[in-house]
Every structure is written in C-alpha cells, then in structure tokens.
Amino acid sequence: MKSKVISAQEITEIVVGLNRMARNLWWTWNQDAQELFQELSPRGWQNLYHNAVAILHEVSEYELRTRLQDHEFAAHARRVLHNFKAYMEEKDTWGRQNAPALHQNPVAYFSAEFGFHETLPIAAGGLGMLAGDHAKSASDLDIGFVGVSLFYREGYFQQALNQENWQTEYYTLLNPRNLPIEPVLNAAGDPVICSVRIAMSQVSFKAWRVNVGRHPVFLLDTNLPENEQHFRDLTLRVYGGDSTTRIMQEILLGVGGVRMLRALGYQPSTFHMNEGHAAFLTVELVREKMAQLLSFDAAVEATRKECIFTTHTPVEAGHDRFSSELMSYAAHKFAAQLKLTHQQMMAFGRVNPADENEPFCMTVLALKLSRAANGVSELHGQVSREMWQCLYRERTVADVPIGHITNGIHLMGWMKGPVRRFWRRKVAATTYAKAGTEPGATGWQHDPNVPFEKEINSAEFWKRMEDPNFVTDEELWAFRYKLRRELIEFSRRRLLLQGQRLSHGDFIAFDSLMNPDALTIGFARRFATYKRAPLIFQQFENIVKLVHDKHRPVQFVFAGKAHPRDDEGKRFIQHINHLSKHSELKGHLVFIENYDVHVARQMVSGCDIWLNNPRRPLEASGTSGMKASCHGCLNMSILDGWWREGYDGTNGFAIGDDSHAASTEVQDRTDSENLYKVLTEQVIPEFYNRDATGIPRQWIQRIRRAMVTLVPQYNTWRMVQEYTRKYYLTK
Ligand SMILES: *Cc1c(COP(=O)(O)O)cnc(C)c1O
Numbered sequence: 146m147k148s149k150v151i152s153a154q155e156i157t158e159i160v161v162g163l164n165r166m167a168r169n170l171w172w173t174w175n176q177d178a179q180e181l182f183q184e185l186s187p188r189g190w191q192n193l194y195h196n197a198v199a200i201l202h203e204v205s206e207y208e209l210r211t212r213l214q215d216h217e218f219a220a221h222a223r224r225v226l227h228n229f230k231a232y233m234e235e236k237d238t239w240g241r242q243n244a245p246a247l248h249q250n251p252v253a254y255f256s257a258e259f260g261f262h263e264t265l266p267i268a269a270g271g272l273g274m275l276a277g278d279h280a281k282s283a284s285d286l287d288i289g290f291v292g293v294s295l296f297y298r299e300g301y302f303q304q305a306l307n308q309e310n311w312q313t314e315y316y317t318l319l320n321p322r323n324l325p326i327e328p329v330l331n332a333a334g335d336p337v338i339c340s341v342r343i344a345m346s347q348v349s350f351k352a353w354r355v356n357v358g359r360h361p362v363f364l365l366d367t368n369l370p371e372n373e374q375h376f377r378d379l380t381l382r383v384y385g386g387d388s389t390t391r392i393m394q395e396i397l398l399g400v401g402g403v404r405m406l407r408a409l410g411y412q413p414s415t416f417h418m419n420e421g422h423a424a425f426l427t428v429e430l431v432r433e434k435m436a437q438l439l440s441f442d443a444a445v446e447a448t449r450k451e452c453i454f455t456t457h458t459p460v461e462a463g464h465d466r467f468s469s470e471l472m473s474y475a476a477h478k479f480a481a482q483l484k485l486t487h488q489q490m491m492a493f494g495r496v497n498p499a500d501e502n503e504p505f506c507m508t509v510l511a512l513k514l515s516r517a518a519n520g521v522s523e524l525h526g527q528v529s530r531e532m533w534q535c536l537y538r539e540r541t542v543a544d545v546p547i548g549h550i551t552n553g554i555h556l557m558g559w560m561k562g563p564v565r566r567f568w569r570r571k572v573a574a575t576t577y578a579k580a581g582t583e584p585g586a587t588g589w590q591h592d593p594n595v596p597f598e599k600e601i602n603s604a605e606f607w608k609r610m611e612d613p614n615f616v617t618d619e620e621l622w623a624f625r626y627k628l629r630r631e632l633i634e635f636s637r638r639r640l641l642l643q644g645q646r647l648s649h650g651d652f653i654a655f656d657s658l659m660n661p662d663a664l665t666i667g668f669a670r671r672f673a674t675y676k677r678a679p680l681i682f683q684q685f686e687n688i689v690k691l692v693h694d695k696h697r698p699v700q701f702v703f704a705g706k707a708h709p710r711d712d713e714g715k716r717f718i719q720h721i722n723h724l725s726k727h728s729e730l731k732g733h734l735v736f737i738e739n740y741d742v743h744v745a746r747q748m749v750s751g752c753d754i755w756l757n758n759p760r761r762p763l764e765a766s767g768t769s770g771m772k773a774s775c776h777g778c779l780n781m782s783i784l785d786g787w788w789r790e791g792y793d794g795t796n797g798f799a800i801g802d803d804s805h806a807a808s809t810e811v812q813d814r815t816d817s818e819n820l821y822k823v824l825t826e827q828v829i830p831e832f833y834n835r836d837a838t839g840i841p842r843q844w845i846q847r848i849r850r851a852m853v854t855l856v857p858q859y860n861t862w863r864m865v866q867e868y869t870r871k872y873y874l875t876k
Pocket of ligand 1: 269270271272274669670671740741742745746766767768769770772
C-alpha cells in the first residue's frame with residue numbers, strides 16, 4: 146500500500162474534532178476513544194487521572210499534528226470521531242420512537258450533585274452517581290433531557306489519613322480549563338448571567354455546560370466579581386458549610402436553575418427533582434405563573450402538574466429542614482413574591498401547617514408540589530409511604546401517592562476497559578452467528594455492525610450466559626483471575642503511595658501484599674454509620690482465623706469517605722485502618738484512601754464478593770452492588786434496597802432474611818452472626834470447592850445466574866425507560 150502524507154486540512158479537522166470530543170463525556174463510556182487518549186500520552190493518562198482535556202493541553206498542538214502523520218494513529222482518531230458523530234446524529238433511537246414529545250419540551254433534571262467521571266469530582270456519593278448515570282442513559286436512549294446542578298470549584302473533598310488514622314480533608318481547586326466543561330455564552334460571546342435574591346442580596350451567577358452525550362447539564366456558578374466574597378464562595382464545595390450555606394445553595398439550585406433554563410430558552414415539560422435539595426424550583430415556577438396573572442391556587446395547581454420528585458433516603462438527617470428564622474432570613478423574598486405571609490410560606494414545608502414550631506422541610510415541599518413521587522426500590526417505596534403518611538392523613542399507607550422505580554447503573558460507564566472488550570467480543574460472536582457473516586476488515590473490535598451498546602443492556606444477550614459453550618467456565622475463571630490480579634496490583638500501588646505519609650516502620654512488603662488466589666471481599670461506600678462498615682470485624686477472632694486459613698484464605702479491601710462532620714463515621718475509618726496496620730489482619734485487610742469513581746471501578750471488578758451490610762431498611766437502594774455483576778463479582782448483602790428484589794437464591798448471597806429486628810442492638814448482633822454464617826457456610830466452601838481441573842463450578846454457575854438475572858435489570862437503560870413511561874410522559 147502506498148503511503149501518502151495526510152493533508153494539513155484533514156489534520157486540522159481531526160485536531161478540532163478531538164478537542165470537541167474531549168469536552169463531551171461520551172468518551173468516558175467509549176473504550177476506543179479512551180484508548181486513543183491513552184495512546185496519545187500513556188503517562189499523561191495515568192498522571193492526569195484519565196483526563197482527556199488535560200491531555201490535549203499537555204500534548205502540544207505541534208506534537209498532535211505530527212503524531213497524526215502516523216497513519217495508524219490517524220485512522221484510530223478518524224474512527225473514533227466517526228463513531229462519535231454517528232452517536233450524536235443517530236435517528237433510530239428509543240426516545241424518538243417512544244417519547245418524541247420530550248424532544249420539544251424536555252425533562253429538566255435537577256440534582257445537587259452529579260457523578261460523571263473521576264476528572265469532575267462534584268459528587269459526594271450514590272445520589273450523584275445515580276444522577277450522572279441517569280443523564281448518560283437519557284442520552285443513550287435519546288429522550289429530551291437537560292440537567293441542572295452547581296459548579297463546585299473545590300468539588301468534594303479529598304481524603305487522607307493522619308498518623309492517628311483519622312480522616313483529614315483537603316480540597317484542590319478545579320481548573321475549568323482542564324475540565325470537560327465549557328462556559329455558557331450568549332450570541333455576543335459573553336457569559337450568560339442571571340441573578341437570584343438570597344437574603345438581602347441580589348446574587349449573580351453564570352453557568353458551565355457539561356456535554357453528556359447528546360444533552361447538556363448546566364452547572365451554576367456564583368464565582369463572579371460582582372458578588373460579595375461569601376456569595377462567590379457559595380458554590381465552593383459540595384454540601385460545604387452549615388445550614389445557612391445549604392439553604393442558599395438550594396435557593397440557587399432551584400430558583401437559579403429555572404432562571405438559567407429560561408434564559409437559555411428551555412420550556413421543559415417536566416421538572417424532575419432528584420432529592421429535596423432542588424425543591425425551591427417549585428417556588429420559582431409558581432412565581433412565574435403568578436406573574437402571568439394566574440391566581441395563587443391556579444399557579445400551584447399548574448406547578449404541581451409540571452413536577453415530579455424522587456426521594457432517596459429514609460434516614461431522617463437526609464431530609465433538609467430549615468428553621469423559620471433561617472427561612473425568613475435567607476428566603477424572605479419567597480413569601481412576598483407569592484403574596485403570602487411568612488407563616489403561609491412555611492406551611493408549604495410543614496407536615497402540620499398550623500404548627501409554628503415545625504421547621505421547613507424540603508421533602509415536604511417537594512411532595513406537596515409534585516404530580517408524582519417515588520422511592521428508589523420496592524422496599525424503599527413502602528418505607529417512604531409509611532414515613533410520609535402523616536402528609537396524607539385521610540389515606541391508608543398503601544394509598545399514599547409515592548411509588549417506586551428501582552435504581553440502576555449506566556453499564557457502559559461502569560464496565561472496566563478489559564471487561565468492555567471481553568463483552569464486545571461476545572456480542573460480536575453473537576452478531577456474526579446470527580447473520581452468518583465474518584468480521585469485516587476492521588475485525589470484531591471495531592466493526593461498526595456490532596451493536597454493542599444496544600445488546601449490552603438486553604436480557605436476550607445476558608440470557609446466553611446460561612449456555613456453557615457461549616462462555617466457558619474456564620474462560621470465566623480466567624477472566625476473574627485477571628480482574629482480581631488487576632485490583633491487587635492497583636491496591637499495592639495505592640498503598641505504596643499512601644505509605645509514604647507513614648513512618649518507616651509501617652511499611653509492608655508491598656509486592657507481597659494480598660494474595661492473588663484468595664477470596665477477596667470488598668466494601669466501599671460512604672462511611673455513613675447506618676452502613677456499618679466495621680460490622681464484619683465484630684467477630685474479630687473468627688475473622689482472623691479465616692484470613693489465616695492456609696487452604697481457604699480470605700482477604701479484604703475497604704474504601705470510603707466519612708462526611709467531614711461525621712465523627713462517628715471517622716471513628717469507623719480509624720478502627721478499620723488500625724486493624725489493617727496493627728492487628729493480625731495486617732497484609733490481609735487494606736484500606737484504599739480517597740474512594741471515588743475510579744477506585745470504585747477497580748474494586749467492583751476485582752473483588753469476588755461485594756459486601757453490603759446496612760441497617761435495614763435504611764439503604765434506600767444502593768447501587769455499587771449493581772456495578773459488580775457484569776464483572777463476575779457476587780453480592781453478599783442484607784436484603785435491603787435493590788438486593789431484596791435482585792436476590793433469587795441462586796445469583797449471590799443473602800445475609801439474614803426478609804425482615805429486621807426492631808431494636809438496633811438486636812439487629813447489629815443478629816446481622817453480624819448471619820454475616821459470619823453465610824460467609825463460612827456458603828461463600829467460602831463454594832469458592833474453594835474446585836473440581837479436578839481447579840475450577841469452582843458451582844461458584845461460576847452463580848456468576849452466570851447473576852449475569853442473567855441482574856445485569857439486564859439493574860441498569861439505567863431500563864430505569865430511564867421506566868421513568869419516561871411512568872412519570873415523564875404522563876400528566
Ligand atoms: C457507586 C458509588 C457509590 C454508591 O454506592 P452505594 O452502594 O449506594 O453505597 C458511592 N460512591 C461512589 C464513588 C460510587 O462509585
């Protein structure tokens with residue numbers, strides 16, 4: 146084949162295309178695109194923490210143009226850009242067929258946090274991850290969608306442990322130039338500025354646009370020179386500060402969010418409040434309607450028709466409550482705008498409107514001003530109906546208007562790179578077998594005729610895991626070994642970095658840390674106390690014995706952040722770290738600092754068992770366990786949240802049964818006993834029950850069952866369709 150020089154114009158097109166694509170999070174769930182950036186700068190990929198935008202800054206334009214003279218690299222870039230364009234322009238989509246009305250008038254989805262990727266750390270936990278996954282699937286399905294949140298320029302905190310193993314928080318300033326975000330500008334090229342009344346000030350804000358595939362998510366930002374410093378810092382940190390900061394952030398999110406959408410020309414058909422944080426948007430909608438001369442009652446009715454609300458936790462502290470004084474200080478303008486007295490305004494956030502001592506609850510406001518509301522699992526729906534029956538005294542619990550849609554995860558985004566490749570090969574094999582064809586010139590990996598994204602969420606594809614010839618036991622076991630080794634090597638690297646802050650005596654021989662053959666149990670989540678991170682170590686002596694069993698060893702990987710003001714959670718972290726460094730568990734229990742999306746992905750893929758032991762029924766859904774199944778990691782969990790629906794006796798392990806004791810003391814004790822019981826009676830024997838060739842057939846059968854029953858169900862591809870049918874399209 147004759148080589149020719151690639152024209153300068155084509156190179157320019159590719160350079161422009163790559164810069165545009167790096168600012169669309171689509172690449173974070175496309176393997177080929179990630180590999181392109183990785184190839185461009187392998188060290189940068191690691192050191193810049195998988196940040197495509199930063200890599201394109203780090204690599205000079207001259208270098209990039211020169212590299213594109215390499216035909217193979219240029220072909221790779223062209224292919225990725227072609228696929229990106231095809232994704233963005235695809236017309237034959239679920240949304241166009243099933244929800245065309247939303248293309249005119251989209252769903253506006255408001256959330257105080259969004260978890261998209263490790264390079265944009267503006268989420269504190271599962272609520273944000275869910276919002277990010279919701280947005281990604283809204284794009285994949287192509288329903289009309291726009292997101293609203295805040296731009297926290299210091300994001301969520303980074304975690305480090307001091308000499309006493311006490312969590313300390315530090316913050317790093319995010320540089321917008323190096324993030325996949327763009328300023329929102331008007332036709333003249335100036336920032337679009339809106340303002341909102343907070344306390345005695347008129348606070349201005351601008352917005353950043355995050356491109357999530359086909360849709361934008363707008364992040365509001367008060368860091369403008371015209372604002373007083375404390376208002377510039379309003380959007381500094383996720384859930385930073387006290388309740389005054391909190392109420393002000395929520396006024397900005399709710400009221401400011403609606404104003405920004407209007408300034409940009411949006412006429413949403415539905416406002417979806419993801420948790421009560423966003424509920425002040427209803428006040429702005431009522432105000433707008435009254436400005437158009439609707440009566441107050443008619444404006445409230447019309448607003449209710451436009452709003453839906455998802456509640457996310459039965460934990461009391463998870464529901465914002467603001468005192469009457471704080472409301473009248475921060476939000477005094479609301480009552481005036483709606484021509485209400487302060488007490489009438491307060492009544493919208495009160496279970497008992499006449500009770501002047503009752504604070505203003507954002508969940509109550511959201512429930513009163515929504516046409517529909519839901520919890521995030523079947524059990525959580527039930528618990529929420531009981532919890533909020535007080536608002537609907539004339540109804541029985543069963544008739545309280547709160548339904549449920551069980552959470553999911555965005556599969557493509559959570560799958561680890563090698564795992565995406567593994568499944569792509571299987572989808573390709575299925576495609577060729579069906580069509581009686583062979584891979585084309587590009588091979589199965591890049592064949593555009595392989596409908597990977599569509600198949601990977603489908604029940605038909607995962608059903609094939611019942612066929613031992615489709616994927617053999619041997620292949621699955623090799624797959625598990627590869628993923629476990631990757632986690633162990635990742636842990637060793639991380640521990641080495643963490644160890645540099647410790648005294649020399651604390652160093653462990655890192656290369657022998659953890660055993661690649663041992664049953665590996667993972668636990669990673671926010672260290673909220675109801676999640677009971679140290680529960681398993683209540684049986685300390687027993688666990689030590691299991692860990693040191695020569696033939697059937699067990700080991701643990703832990704990670705998670707405690708909220709900066711949660712000392713109890715910090716004590717849990719301290720306790721586990723103490724055990725990992727100074728007890729017989731040393732070397733068999735590791736704690737990885739700074740839990741985030743990347744750490745989560747390593748852990749849910751590399752562990753054999755994903756442990757979840759919340760105090761039932763406080764885990765509304767939980768999503769990290771859903772990320773495990775496509776990697777062949779099995780859940781061992783209390784029957785709370787999603788697992789109560791997901792578990793069928795064959796596809797993982799249950800701790801205890803479908804009930805819980807009334808007292809927390811009894812609950813903690815029985816759960817810890819049941820945990821030990823299932824671990825020693827089922828999990829360990831099954832994992833180590835090998836046949837003559839060394840394969841744990843029964844274990845692998847369980848992995849197959851998890852893939853058949855869980856992967857196609859607990860994903861946001863299913864979840865967003867359910868929201869669309871059940872809530873977005875029904876008024
Ligand atoms: C998935 C995820 C969560 C949510 O996990 P839960 O199972 O709901 O506790 C929190 N944080 C990160 C970084 C995650 O990836």
